[in-house]
Amino acid sequence: MDLHLVTYFVAVVDHGGITKAARALYISQPSLSQAIRTLERRLGTTLFDRTGRRLTLTEDGRALEVAARRILADVERAKQKVAAVRDLEAGRVEIVTYATFSIHPVIEFVQRFRSRYPKLTVRVSDAEGPAGVHAALRRGEAEIGITDLSVEHAGMITVPVLEQEMVLALHPDLASDVPDPVTRAQVRDFPLVLDLGSRASAARTGELLGEQNVVVDCANQAALWQFVERGTAGTVVPRRVAEKQIPGAVVRSLDPPFLRPVGLVMRPGDPSPAAAAFVATTTASTWEG
Numbered sequence: 001m002d003l004h005l006v007t008y009f010v011a012v013v014d015h016g017g018i019t020k021a022a023r024a025l026y027i028s029q030p031s032l033s034q035a036i037r038t039l040e041r042r043l044g045t046t047l048f049d050r051t052g053r054r055l056t057l058t059e060d061g062r063a064l065e066v067a068a069r070r071i072l073a074d075v076e077r078a079k080q081k082v083a084a085v086r087d088l089e090a091g092r093v094e095i096v097t098y099a100t101f102s103i104h105p106v107i108e109f110v111q112r113f114r115s116r117y118p119k120l121t122v123r124v125s126d127a128e129g130p131a132g133v134h135a136a137l138r139r140g141e142a143e144i145g146i147t148d149l150s151v152e153h154a155g156m157i158t159v160p161v162l163e164q165e166m167v168l169a170l171h172p173d174l175a176s177d178v179p180d181p182v183t184r185a186q187v188r189d190f191p192l193v194l195d196l197g198s199r200a201s202a203a204r205t206g207e208l209l210g211e212q213n214v215v216v217d218c219a220n221q222a223a224l225w226q227f228v229e230r231g232t233a234g235t236v237v238p239r240r241v242a243e244k245q246i247p248g249a250v251v252r253s254l255d256p257p258f259l260r261p262v263g264l265v266m267r268p269g270d271p272s273p274a275a276a277a278f279v280a281t282t283t284a285s286t287w288e289g
Contacts, residue, residue, distance in 0.1 A: 003075065005039045006068045008032055009047065013065055017055050086273055092121045093274040096133050096142035099126070099195060099221050104240045105162060105262060105287060106146055113281045120274050137267050143275040149261040159264040159279060162287040164238035166258040167251050171231035175250035182252045191215040191233040193224050221245075240288060 008025065012032070015021040022032040040047050047061035057065060081090065093113075097106055102124075110122050125142060127133045133145035134156065149158055168182055174190065193216035215233050218224045225246045228235050236258070242251045264279060271279065 003071075005035055005042075006071055008035045009039055009064065010068050010072060012036060012048070012055065013057065013061075088117055088273055088277055089119050091272070091274040092123060093144065093272070093278045094123050094125070094142040095144050095146060095278070096125045096127050096136040097146040098129050098132060099219050100148070101146050101262065102126070102221060103245060104164070104238055108287065109146065109161075109278075109282050112285055113278050116281050117274075117277055120277070122278075133265065137265065143266060143271055144278060145265040146262070147265055149263045149265075153265050155268075156265045157268055159266070159283060160261060161263045161282055162261075164240070164260045164262055165253075166236050166260055167239045167242050167253055168234055169228055169237055169242040169246050169249040169251055170234040171228060172248065172250050173231050174234060175252070178250075178252050180252045181255035183255045184258075187236070187254065188213055193218055193227040193233040193235050195219045195221075195224065 008021070011021040011025055012018060015024055018029055018032050018036070022029040025032065036047070043060070043064070045060040046058050047064060048055040049058055083089075095106070095110075106124060110124065113122065114120070123142075125136065127136050127145075130147050130151045130153070133147045134153070136142045137145055137156065145156075147153075149160055168178070168187055168190070170178060170190070178186070178190075190213060192214050194214050196214060196217045216224075216227055218227065224235060227233055228246050228249055236254075237246075238260070239251065242249055264282065266275070266279075270276075
């Protein structure tokens with residue numbers, strides 16, 4: 001059943017006849033009469049009793065009226081929801097990332113977005129490294145991934161956002177003889193706790209820093225920081241994380257510097273209004289790496 005036929009039917013009921021309904025709908029009376037006959041033919045029944053001067057509903061017509069008004073109300077509610085999403089008055093953006101970025105920069109990205117669009121919600125799901133981010137995006141479980149852009153992202157749109165300066169964070173007892181900056185060769189002499197769960201990230205870390213001195217492989221960021229706080233080992237983390245999340249840690253810059261590019265990845269195609277707003281908000285800001 002065409003929606004416009006439902007609309008015409010309800011208009012005839014509300015106005016008590018074809019003439020007034022046609023005037024209200026801004027269509028010709030013959031066109032409206034033909035539309036009502038088409039509706040009756042498709043339903044195989046008579047909807048109006050035409051014996052009097054005023055059209056009255058038949059029993060089948062009264063049954064259709066209940067359903068028709070429900071249909072039109074549902075359509076109107078759907079239109080309002082679509083408009084709210086389009087106008088960023090409602091909706092949700094789905095983000096996927098992994099443990100490495102769960103604190104920085106995800107929290108700051110989301111905070112900035114929510115301050116700009118307080119009526120939108122954000123869902124952040126966890127994946128296993130860049131490959132897990134790609135898988136979630138391909139399956140449609142998220143629209144935006146936050147990940148390491150030094151890793152290949154074939155078939156995806158990439159949006160650079162910031163570079164994280166990676167530093168060595170140590171317990172004071174382990175830092176007394178460590179210069180600032182510290183060379184990568186010197187870092188290889190320290191016991192480290194790192195997350196080697198992502199093959200791509202582990203390969204890059206291993207290429208730059210070496211893996212033979214990794215004494216704890218830990219994917220849980222909070223536990224990793226605890227190992228540093230208790231003097232078990234040092235770690236290589238973004239400067240922002242070292243300074244904000246590991247109280248009492250001594251921070252040493254790396255020589256040469258170790259910069260990790262971070263950004264957004266998305267499937268090709270038009271994003272939802274909420275996702276487009278998240279990208280715009282994130283890329284319009286300057287972030288401390």
